[in-house]
Amino acid sequence: MEIINGRGGLPMVRIETPWSAAEIYLLGASVTHFQKHGEPPLLFLSEKSRFEKDAPIRGGIPIIFPWFGKPEGKTSQHGFARVRSWELVEVTKQTDGSVIAHLSLPVSAELLAIPLDYYVTVGKTLTAELVVRNFSNHEFVFENCLHTYFTVGDINQVSVVGLQGVDYLDSLEGRARRQETSDAIRFTGEVDRLYINTPHAVEIRDASLHRTILVEKEGSASTVIWNPWIAKAKAMADFGDEEYKRMVCVESGNAAVNEITLAVGQEARLKVNLSSRPC
Ligand code: BG6
Numbered sequence: 001m002e003i004i005n006g007r008g009g010l011p012m013v014r015i016e017t018p019w020s021a022a023e024i025y026l027l028g029a030s031v032t033h034f035q036k037h038g039e040p041p042l043l044f045l046s047e048k049s050r051f052e053k054d055a056p057i058r059g060g061i062p063i064i065f066p067w068f069g070k071p072e073g074k075t076s077q078h079g080f081a082r083v084r085s086w087e088l089v090e091v092t093k094q095t096d097g098s099v100i101a102h103l104s105l106p107v108s109a110e111l112l113a114i115p116l117d118y119y120v121t122v123g124k125t126l127t128a129e130l131v132v133r134n135f136s137n138h139e140f141v142f143e144n145c146l147h148t149y150f151t152v153g154d155i156n157q158v159s160v161v162g163l164q165g166v167d168y169l170d171s172l173e174g175r176a177r178r179q180e181t182s183d184a185i186r187f188t189g190e191v192d193r194l195y196i197n198t199p200h201a202v203e204i205r206d207a208s209l210h211r212t213i214l215v216e217k218e219g220s221a222s223t224v225i226w227n228p229w230i231a232k233a234k235a236m237a238d239f240g241d242e243e244y245k246r247m248v249c250v251e252s253g254n255a256a257v258n259e260i261t262l263a264v265g266q267e268a269r270l271k272v273n274l275s276s277r278p279c
Pocket of ligand 1: 056078171192193
């Protein structure tokens with residue numbers, strides 16, 4: 001498997017399997033594309049995304065680490081892992097035909113002794129696993145999230161199922177704590193919610209593409225649901241005005257009250273498996 005020039009001349013790896021194709025940029029270890037043969041792309045990528053060194057890619061699966069959002073005292077949103085250049089360690093073909101790409105984030109001044117590894121398995125489904133290890137001599141407290149943008153046919157015909165009864169922090173109301181009462185979340189305006197203490201899988205039911213996407217996860221206590229809707233879409237330079245209709249973010253991670261405290265010598269694994277079926 002070779003590294004080729006992707007958009008903006010940025011290094012990228014393209015993976016083909018008997019069932020699917022995927023693209024991964026070394027910038028942020030961002031999986032920007034996954035598509036099963038005969039299906040629309042699973043991941044949404046904005047046509048307006050920048051593909052520039054030091055800037056996050058708008059779409060796919062940006063890796064949020066070591067903080068989520070913009071806590072006080074931080075100058076950037078969602079940490080730095082998504083804008084760093086990762087290294088490709090190896091790409092291996094499994095006997096079942098699936099392909100695993102292993103990337104790592106070189107230890108930096110901010111993260112002495114906290115190596116990050118990322119394993120992306122491309123096959124009938126897409127699996128992404130982020131591994132954080134603490135080789136330092138003190139506890140390490142962090143947040144993480146696989147900020148996954150999904151393609152949908154029409155946001156007006158989408159529902160997200162699996163969060164009924166779960167508490168969430170509403171980012172549109174200063175993270176006020178609420179409880180989800182609905183068995184199926186629908187979108188009629190901006191939604192920006194951080195669901196907490198929920199290890200469960202979530203389904204995205206998309207009536208217009210006749211597709212249900214299943215987001216299964218391990219090592220994740222938070223699920224973020226985000227759609228910018230009209231005004232925020234217009235305000236984002238790297239996102240098309242109408243693109244909010246064709247995407248929804250369902251993000252798996254550990255944020256806010258679910259931040260992780262990693263003891264010396266321990267590792268934390270965050271894993272998502274994304275699959276789809278007709279509905
Ligand atoms: C979501 C946040 O995870 O990411 C939103 O909950 C935020 O508040 C969105 O707007 C996009 O963030 P960014 O930094 O990629 O524009």
